[in-house]
Amino acid sequence: MTKRIVILGGGTGGTLSANRLRRDLGDGADITVVDRDDDHVYQPGLLFVPFGLAAPEDLVRSRPRQLHEGIHYRRADVDRIDAESDQVHLQDGTALPYDVLVIATGARLLPEETEGLTGPGWRDTVHTFYDYEGAVALESALAGFTAGRLVVNVVDLPIKCPVAPLEFCFLADWYFTERGVRDQVQLTYATPLDGAFTKPVASRTLAGLLAEKNIELVTEFNTGEVDGAGKRLVSYDDREVPFDLAVVVPLHGGASYVERTPGLGDEFGFVPADPHTLQSKARPNIFVIGDAAALPTSKAGSVTHFEGEVLARNVARYLAGHELDTSFDGHTNCFIESGFHKAMLIDFNYDTEPLTGHYPAAVGLPLLKESRLNHLGKLMFSWLYWHSLLPGRDIPGVSTTMPRAGKHFPAPADH
Known part of the structure; x- marks a missing residue:
């Protein structure tokens, strides 16, 4: 009997x-993908738009055209999930029954949750590059900016691509240097973290790079208010960071239908799942992938790619009544653009923080070190995204689990 798989997102x-599921299950599964619009945006490219390094229209393609033949596409908003009767209720009043549900609705921006953020100054002196419209508006704002204080601010975590705000700082340093006005521009990075990044070795390296590029680092800054008229960020402990131009990464939350489905999500609207099988903690026939999941790993495209193989295998195993694969290890792999045609690379998982060395083995791309090779790797990722990652193909030489070869592990402490 044909099994019904509904994928939200x-x-x-x-x-x-x-x-992946279409390829693995063939006509044994009836697969429907639901999304509210038809525009698939290559989100890593949004970082480059404000600096004129990517044309925004080149980042958007048709959602249904990325799907293999035989997959149904439904353009609709989701109202809620009825997990008891295994149905997805759409806002147009129809219901989609399923045998397995995959939640892949990502993270949404919630700028209205921060006092003043969408008030006076929004899209004028206060911007974000985390959505298409914001990145486009920021390009013209940066073009007209020749002197003053530019502040990049992360309101709170988790966010999509946690390194992107740092990359923005490094690219801004390069951008203003190229324009000959870097001496007139003060760059500041304000983060709620106690360092430049969440993991100690990477945090030290990235803080060093900020200092080297004369970018001020303000830590443990928990933004309570964005005062666009007064041009200042105010933290909950009443510290202030003044700005002439603010680039803010807003609060993130899960899809709104998660909040309308009792027991499915956490307080942020993300969906808790088993960190190794990706099976939802709410129901055994619901699985979660990507930014929609509440997992102790980064909300990054590479994570979604590495999750994909395990998720497809587990949906098939669940339908066949077999034990689930527990092999997902939180593998994350991120290029960090550092400007001047260079980039760094970090590779880590649930148990191992980003370390120095090489990836994917002793001969490979340098880890936690600026190089032109890493920059070319970042640029090549766009092609891989459309032609390898989205079609559900494996990338040769890149495994789902984090490779240990090539990494410099710290010596075990003596007892």
Whole structure:
């Protein structure tokens, strides 16, 4: 009997899951992907738009056209999930029954949750590059900025691609240097973290790079208010960071239908799941992939790619009544653009923080070190995204689990 698989979300996770499942299960599964619009945006490219390094229209393609033949695409908003009767209720009043549900609706921006953020100054002196419209508006704002204080601010975690705000700082340093006005521009990075990044070795390296590029680092800054008229960020402990131009990464939350489905999500609207099988903690026939999941790993495209293989295998195993694969290890792999045609690379998982060395083995790309090779790797990722990652193909030489070869592990402490 044909099994019904409904996938909510036609972004990275939903698309690659649908394509993998279609390939693995063939006509044994009836697969439907649901999304509210038809525009698939290559989100890593948004970082480059404000600096004129990417044309925004080149980042958007049709969602249904990324899906293999035989997969149904439904353009609709989700109202809620009825997990008891295994149905997805859409806002147009129809219901989609399922045998397995895959939640892949990512993270949404919640700028209205921060006092003043969308008030006076929004899209004028206060911007974000985390959505298409914001990145486009920021390009013209940066073009007209020749002197003053530019502050990059992360309101709170978790956010999509946690290194992107740092990359923005490094690219801004390069951008203003190229324009000959870097001496007139003060760059500041304000973060709620107690360092430049969450993991100690990477945090030290990245803080060193900020200092080297004369970018001020303000730590443990928990933004309570954005005063666009007064041009200042105010933290909950009443510290202030003045700005002439603010680039803010807003609060993130899960899809709104999660909040309308009792027991499915956490307080942020993300969906708790087993960190190794990706099976939802709410129901055994619900699986989660990508930014929609509440897992102790980064909300990054690479994570979604590495999750895809395990998720597709586990949906098939669940339908066949077999034990689930527990092999997902939180593998994350991120290029960090550092400007001047260079980039760093970090590779880590649940148990191992980003370390120095090489990836994917002793001969490979340098880890936690600036190089032109890493920059080329970042640029090549766009091609891989559309032609390998979304179609659900494996990338040769890149495994789902984090490779240990090539990494410099610290010596075990003496007892």
